[in-house]
Amino acid sequence: MKIKDGNLKEVIYFEELDSTNLYSRNNDLVSDTVVIAGNQTKGRGRLNHNWFSSPNKNLTFTLVKEIEIEPLKAHIINFYTAIIVFSAIKNIMPDNNFKILLKWPNDIILNGKKVAGILTEAHDISSDRKKFFIGIGINVNQKDFPEELKEKATSLLNETDFFYEPDTILKNILDYFYQFFELLRKPEEIIQIWRQFTYPAGKSVSFRVCEEKEIKRAVIYGYDNLGAILLKNQTGDIEKHYSGEISFIY
Amino acid sequence: MDLNYLKKIIKMLDESNLAEIEIEEEGTKLKLSKPRPKIVSPAYPMQYSSHTFQESLQKPVVAADEKKESKPQVEAIPANVVEIKSPMVGTFYSAPSPDADSYVNVGSTIKEGSTICIIEAMKLMNEIESEVSGKVIKILVENAQAVEYDQPLFLIEKL
Numbered sequence: 001m002k003i004k005d006g007n008l009k010e011v012i013y014f015e016e017l018d019s020t021n022l023y024s025r026n027n028d029l030v031s032d033t034v035v036i037a038g039n040q041t042k043g044r045g046r047l048n049h050n051w052f053s054s055p056n057k058n059l060t061f062t063l064v065k066e067i068e069i070e071p072l073k074a075h076i077i078n079f080y081t082a083i084i085v086f087s088a089i090k091n092i093m094p095d096n097n098f099k100i101l102l103k104w105p106n107d108i109i110l111n112g113k114k115v116a117g118i119l120t121e122a123h124d125i126s127s128d129r130k131k132f133f134i135g136i137g138i139n140v141n142q143k144d145f146p147e148e149l150k151e152k153a154t155s156l157l158n159e160t161d162f163f164y165e166p167d168t169i170l171k172n173i174l175d176y177f178y179q180f181f182e183l184l185r186k187p188e189e190i191i192q193i194w195r196q197f198t199y200p201a202g203k204s205v206s207f208r209v210c211e212e213k214e215i216k217r218a219v220i221y222g223y224d225n226l227g228a229i230l231l232k233n234q235t236g237d238i239e240k241h242y243s244g245e246i247s248f249i250y
Numbered sequence: 251m252d253l254n255y256l257k258k259i260i261k262m263l264d265e266s267n268l269a270e271i272e273i274e275e276e277g278t279k280l281k282l283s284k285p286r287p288k289i290v291s292p293a294y295p296m297q298y299s300s301h302t303f304q305e306s307l308q309k310p311v312v313a314a315d316e317k318k319e320s321k322p323q324v325e326a327i328p329a330n331v332v333e334i335k336s337p338m339v340g341t342f343y344s345a346p347s348p349d350a351d352s353y354v355n356v357g358s359t360i361k362e363g364s365t366i367c368i369i370e371a372m373k374l375m376n377e378i379e380s381e382v383s384g385k386v387i388k389i390l391v392e393n394a395q396a397v398e399y400d401q402p403l404f405l406i407e408k409l
Binding site for chain 2: 071072074075077078079104105106118119120121122123124125209210227228242243244
């Protein structure tokens with residue numbers, strides 16, 4: 001691997017791996033380790049949303065990081081990481097004409113389609129062991145997508161007509177992640193920054209609390225200081241949600 | 251008005267919710283009142299952020315999930331039974347993925363530190379570990395249910 005980084009203890013690369021998060025957790029890797037998979041066969045989104053990835057065309061990795069953070073604010077790590085990945089992607093693009101935005105809580109949307117996602121796992125955050133397994137997936141040079149995903153997912157290549165070096169993106173992400181790490185002490189500031197790059201109030205969405213619940217229509221009303229989403233439901237009430245999935249209605 | 255009568259009245263006032271009793275009888279006027287409890291201002295300053303945050307978490311604008319009212323009422327818990335509570339607001343998942351088996355079931359024997367469920371909030375999947383070794387005697391929430399901060403999730407009988 002070309003990744004040489006003073007912040008990291010170890011970089012582990014696999015040609016093929018079921019899931020970088022799973023490997024990192026099962027092997028209880030030390031903080032500041034990065035696990036990369038050239039081809040991730042069982043990349044996971046939230047629960048059973050599988051992350052579709054072509055071999056060696058995308059960037060799928062897990063950063064193992066010990067972070068001191070209050071359990072009730074630990075989800076801020078995802079918002080922080082979303083800003084970092086967003087910035088790294090924005091930075092590598094050939095020009096500023098691409099519409100790139102964050103979707104609650106931490107998807108990265110390019111020209112209306114998902115280009116990157118983040119899923120963080122942790123062992124008991126209420127205990128002293130505060131090790132987080134931050135899983136990041138970015139569609140980089142993938143050309144083909146299965147039919148059912150074409151409307152929802154894209155890659156940097158498909159939207160910009162440029163090929164990118166996944167290693168360069170990884171290096172940018174890690175540089176930023178460590179550079180601004182102290183921001184994690186200021187969760188509300190993170191949310192303020194995140195808000196600048198996300199879909200504003202007034203956007204119509206469909207919302208699903210979790211896999212097993214029905215989909216409801218709502219309008220984004222805003223986000224609270226710690227990232228919970230406020231939705232105006234069809235009866236006009238404001239609901240606050242801490243988990244769930246939003247999709248846009250165009 | 252004899253002393254015994256007065257004692258009775260005092261006892262009545264003491265045991266009642268009344269703050270004051272006034273009796274007028276055969277030209278004698280008697281007025282008894284209880285000392286009012288002092289109102290103490292909160293000991294912590296209002297800007298104590300983690301408190302206000304927890305409060306805001308516990309008071310959603312409206313119930314975000316219909317199942318919220320099914321929050322179980324836990325009766326007195328025997329000394330050998332431990333309640334495991336949610337460390338955060340989020341969604342309770344009983345298994346690592348929808349097609350996988352639950353981490354635990356009623357009757358499962360578990361060890362201290364073993365994972366018993368996941369609470370997810372904003373794509374942070376937090377594996378909750380058991381604080382004790384024992385037997386699961388009750389699961390107080392359903393899979394995919396929204397849970398509050400500090401809401402009891404499991405009852406574990408220590409072994």
